[in-house]
Amino acid sequence: MSPQPQAAVGAPLSRVDGRLKVTGKALYAAEHEVEGSVHAVIVDANIGRGRVTSIDSAAAEALPGVVKVLHHRNAPKLPYRDNAGSNNPPGRRLRVFQDDRVRFHGQPVAVVVATTLEAAQHGASLVKVGYDAEQPSTDLTEAEPDEPTRYARGDAEAALRSAPVRLDLTYRTARNHHNPMEPHATIARWDGDQLTVWDKTQWVVGTQTELAAVFGLETDAVRVISPFVGGGFGTALRCWPHVVVAALAARETKRPVKLVLSRKQMYLGTGFRPSYEYRLRLGSDRRGRLAAAVHELDAETSSYETFTESVLAAGQMLYSMPNVTQRYRTVPLDLPTPLYMRGPGFQTASFVIESAMDELAHKLGVDPIELRRRNEPNEDESSGLPFSTRRLRECYAVGAREFGWDRRDPRPRATREGHWLIGRGMAAGVYDTARMPAQARARLDADGTALVEAAATDMGPGTYTSQTQVAADALGLTVRSVTFRLGDSLYPPTPPHGGSMTMASVGSATLDACNRVRRQAIELAVGDRESPLYGVGVDDVVVRNGRLHVKNDPTRGETYRRLLARNDRTHLAADGSFAPPSGPERHSFYGYNATFAEVAVDASLGLVRVRRVLGVYDAGRIISPKLADSQALGGMVGGIGTALLEHTVTDHRDGRIVNANLADYLVPVNADIPDLKAIYLDGEDREADPLGVKGLGELVMIGVAPAIANAVFNATGRRVRELPITAEALL
C-alpha cells in the first residue's frame, strides 16, 4: 500500500480526553458506580517481622454497618497458582490472610468490610491484633546480600591498577516511592464465578492473569477494567495483595467491595525504587579515555521475592572502555517487594556514572561534555551490535548551545549572586528501547467513524491521544472521527504500560490493525465496478479525511461512507498485531539524552534551588509533540524530586516507615519548579519498530538528578554522593 499522508501524527494536538479530565468526569478506579458496593479498609501489621498470635475483631464486628472482618484465621485457603507473569519477581509472593507470618511493617493482616466508609475505617481501628514480634532487618548496609549477578569484559581490576588516573567512589541513593496522586483502588464484584474488578493498574492483562492464578480461575473468568489511571510511575505494574483482598472480601461477603488504600498504605506494599549502595571505581588515561570500570552495587529487596532491575546496562554500553566488571547483589530485608519506578535501574546507574564522569572531568580539568565525547563508543561494546540510532553527540551540541554551556565557569564556587552560589552541570542519559508483542483491533463504521481498541493503559502520557493520532493517519480519517478505547481486559492484549513501550508496541499494533482496515476498504473500492476507483492499483490509493482517492489524482475517489453504503457493509474490521523481530537483535536499541541544570545554592543555609533544566532527547519519532513536551517536563520534575527531596525513611528498630505521607515524604511542589525546557531531536528510529519511536517516559527522567548534583558541585565545590541532597550535606 501507498504510505499514508501524516496529518495527525506529529501535530501538536490537545488531549482527546482533556475535556473529561478538566470537568471531573474521567472515572478513576474508585469512582465507578457499582450497585450495592460496600467499603473495605485494611488493617496493617504494626510489627516489622514475626507472627500474629491473636485477632480480636469483636469490637469492630459490633459496630453498626460492619459486615465482616476477614483475616488469616477465617479466610478461605486460596489456590495461589504459580504465575511467573504479571511482573511477579522470582520468589514466593505474599499470600493474603493465608498464614500468620508478618514479613514487613504494614503488611495487611485483616480487612474490615462495612456498609459505610466511616464504619469500615472506624472498625479497622478497633481490630486488636496480638503479635509475637521479632527484630526486623531493614538496613541495606547491615544485612547479608544474596548471591551476586556478575558481568565482566576484559580485566577491569588489572586495568584499574595500571590506569594513570583512578577514582574510587561510593554513592547512596534513597528509597523512593512512586506516589501517584491517585491512590491504589479496587472495586471487585463477583457474578457467580465471574470476577470483575475496576482497578488502578498499568496492565489490565497482568492483573487479570494474577487474579485468575490466585483464585484458581480461567483467565476469561476475570475481567479487569481501568479506563483512567491517576498516575502510576510503575506502582501499578503488579497486582498487589490489596487487589486480592478486595476480591476475596467481595466473595466472602457476596457484595461488591470497594477498597481504596490510604496514602500511608501507598508506602506499605505497592512497590518502591529500592535504595542502593553503589561503589564505582574508574580508571582512565590523563586525557580521560576510560580504561576500566568496576561497579559493585547492593540494592534492597524483600525477604520473600527477589526484585532486580536494569541497573547494569548503562555501565556496559554508555561509554567506550575495554574493561568492565559488575557485581550486583540484592539484599533481602523485612520490607515489601520493590517495583520498577520511572526509569528503573537506569535512573540509579545514571546518577552514579554521570556523577563519576563529572568527578573525573573535574579531576582532569577537562570539560564534562568533552570528556563524554572522548569516550563515545562506535558500537554497543556489551554486544558488539551497531546502534540503531545514537545521537548523543548531537544532544550535547544542541544542549550546549541552547543552555549556554560555554558561559559556565568550570571552577567550583566561582559564580555568586548575593548569597547564592550559582552552578551548572550536565549529564548524559540512556534508557533501553523496549518493545513487546501487542494486539489491537480496528473497526471502520458505515458512518465514516472508526473505533480502535486495545487493552492498553493511559496513566498520563496520553495513550488515548497518541493512539488516536496513529489510527487517524492510518485510516485516513480526522482525529475527530476516531475513538480509541483502552483499559479493559476484553480488548486485545498488550504488554505492561511501563518501560516506555506503549507507543512502540501498542502503537505498532494499532497501526497494523488500521492499515488492514484501510486495505480492505481500498480492495473493496478497486474491485467495485461502481466505484470511481475501480481498477486502480491498490498501491495507488490513499485515504484522506475519510475519502479514498488516487494518490496522484485527488479528484478521482469516493468516501468511506459512500463505499460502505453502496456495498451494504455496516463496517470493516481487522485485528492488528505487533511483535519485535524474532531471533537475536541486529541492533542495539536505546534512547538518549543530554540534560543540563542550573542551580543556586544558598551558601550559608545549604538550600538548593533549581533555576532551570534543559533536556535534549534522541527519542526517535515524536507522535504527539504537545504531550511529549509535557512528559519531558514532568520527568524533570521527578528528577528534581529524586535529587533534592525524596527519601522514604525507615526506623530500623521496628521496620516502620516514619514519613509515609505527603507532608513528610517530600515531592516537588509548584514553587520548586522553575522554567523547564525540552528539545526532541527530529528523526526516527527505523530499526526499532514500524512507527520509528523509542519511548519517552523513562528517558526524560534519567540524567536530571546527576545534572543537578553536578551543578551543586560546580556551585559549591561540595561533591554530594548521596541522594537526596539536603541542607545538612551543604552546611
Next chain:
Amino acid sequence: MHPFSYTRASDTREALNAGRDGGRYIAGGTTLVDLMRETVERPETLVDITALPLGEITVTERGGLRIGALVTMSEAAAHAKVRTLYPVVSEALELSASAQLRNMATIGGNIMQRTRCTYFRDVTADCNKREPGSGCAALHGVNRTHAILGTSDACVATHPSDAAVAFAALEARVHLLGPDGTRQVPFVDFLLRPGSTPHREQALRSGELITAVQIPPLPRPLRSGYLKVRDRQSYEFALTSAAVALHVRGGVIREARVAAGGVGTVPWKLPAVEQHLVGERPSGALWSAAAAKAADGARPLQHNRFKVELLKRTVERQLRVVGGTE
C-alpha cells in the same frame, strides 16, 4: 475516626457551657480533623465555635494589634494593619501550609496546632505526649525534624506553628475566656515545654476558650520579618525559622525581638540574642556575634545535629535582612 456528637455554639455562653461539659472546640479543624482521622484525637463531642464573634482584627492603643481567635490565617496575613505594622506576622502566616489550609485555619487554632512528630501521629508508636508513660520513640528514633531546644527525655517534638514564632518574638498575649471569666497569658507562658508532662501543651484551664492574640505596641519605626528554612520551597514545616523585629533609632538598636521556630518544643524566644543587640549599632559583625548565641543550650539528637549550625545561620541571615546591612 471515632464517632462523636456535634453541636454548634451560637454564642460564647453556649460554647463555654459545652466546653465545661467536656466538649472539644473546633474552629478551622485542619489539625483536629486530621488527627481524629488518625485516631490520635478522639473527642466525644465537638463544639463548633465558628459562629462566635471572634473574627475581628483591631488596632489597640499605641499601635498594638488584637487578632480575634477566629480570624483565619489568610485574613490575618492579608490584613492591611498586620502587613504594615507587623510584617513578621503576615510573612510567618503566608509561609505556612497552603493557601487552602490558610483559608480554613484560624489564629486560635494555629497556636493550638499539635506537633508533626511522626511517632505522635502514629497511634501504634510510643509517645508520651499522646499516651503518657509509653515512652518517646523519637528520642532514639528518626529525629531529623525534631527539637534541639526545650526538650526533655520525655519529649523532643517541635511546635509546628510559624505564626506562633512571630507571636513569641513580639511578646504577644493570649486572651482567654473561661467559666471564671477572662484572663491574659503571656505567649511564652501559654505554650508549655514538655518537661515530664508533654501531654500538657498549653496553659489552658478546663473549658477555656482562646478569644484573641494581642500584640503589644512596639516603638516605631519597627522593621520586622520572618525567614523560614525548609527542604521544599513551599508547603512544608520549618527546619529552622527566625522571627525578627528591630527598632533602630539614631543608628542604635533600641529594641530587639527575636524568636526561632522548627528547633524548639515551643516557639523559641532568644533573649540572649536580643540582649546582645540592644544598644549596639547594626553591623555584620554584630549580627554574627548575636546569632552565635541562638543555639545556646541546644541538645541535638542523632539526626538533627545540623540544626544547631543551621539555626545560628538562620538567625544571622534574618538579622541581616531585617537590619538592612546585608
Next chain:
Amino acid sequence: MSTELPELAAPPPTGAGGSSPAPTRRTFIATSTVVGGAVVAGSVVGGTSLIGGEEAAAAERPPSSRVSLTVNGTRRSLTVDNRTSLLDLLREHLGLTGSKKGCNAGACGACTVLVDGHRVNACLTLAVRLEGAEVTTIEGLAEGEQLHPLQQAFIDEDAFQCGYCTPGQIVSGVGCIQEGHTGSPEEIREWMSGNICRCGCYVKIVRAVRQTAGRK
C-alpha cells in the same frame, strides 16, 4: 497552533460489552432531597440519611446531624454521619467524584473545592459543619457546554497528564485568580503550591493560570 478536540467521541467503557452493566446512580441519590434548582422547592419534606446501610438499626446509628448546603447551585438537605468529610460526601454520596482524594490529610490539594467562594481542602472539612454553605466543585465550573476559561486553558496549555490532581488544580486556580495572587509566575507558583502534581505539570499550570488571570 494546536487543535483542541471537543470530547472523547465515546466515553471509555465502564461495563461489559457495549452497554454498561454498571448501575445507574446509587440508589440514595435518587431519593436525596433536592431543593431549588430544577426541582420544585418543598417537594420533599424529609432529608436523606446517608449514614449506614440497612444493617444499621436506627438506634445503633453513629451520631449524625442534619445539614443543608448548596452544592454547585443545588440545595441539598441531608442527614450525615458527623464523621463524613465534605470530600466523602461529594464522592461517596452525591456522585460528584470530580473532587479527588489524594492524601485525605490536607497535604496534596487534590480535594480542593470552593466553600463560600474560598478554596479549601474538602478532606479536612466535616460535612456536618457546612450548614448554609455554598460549595462549588469542578463539576460546577462550566456553564453548560461552555468550559470555565481556566478549564479551557488547562486543555490548551496541556497543564495535566494523568488528570487526577487536575480538578483540584483548576478549582485552586480559580481561587488563586479571585484572590489576585497572579501578579507574576513566582507569585502563582507560591500560591498554587498547595496542589501537588506528581506528573509534574507545574510549568504549564502556571501558564494556564496566568493566561486566564490576564484575560479577566
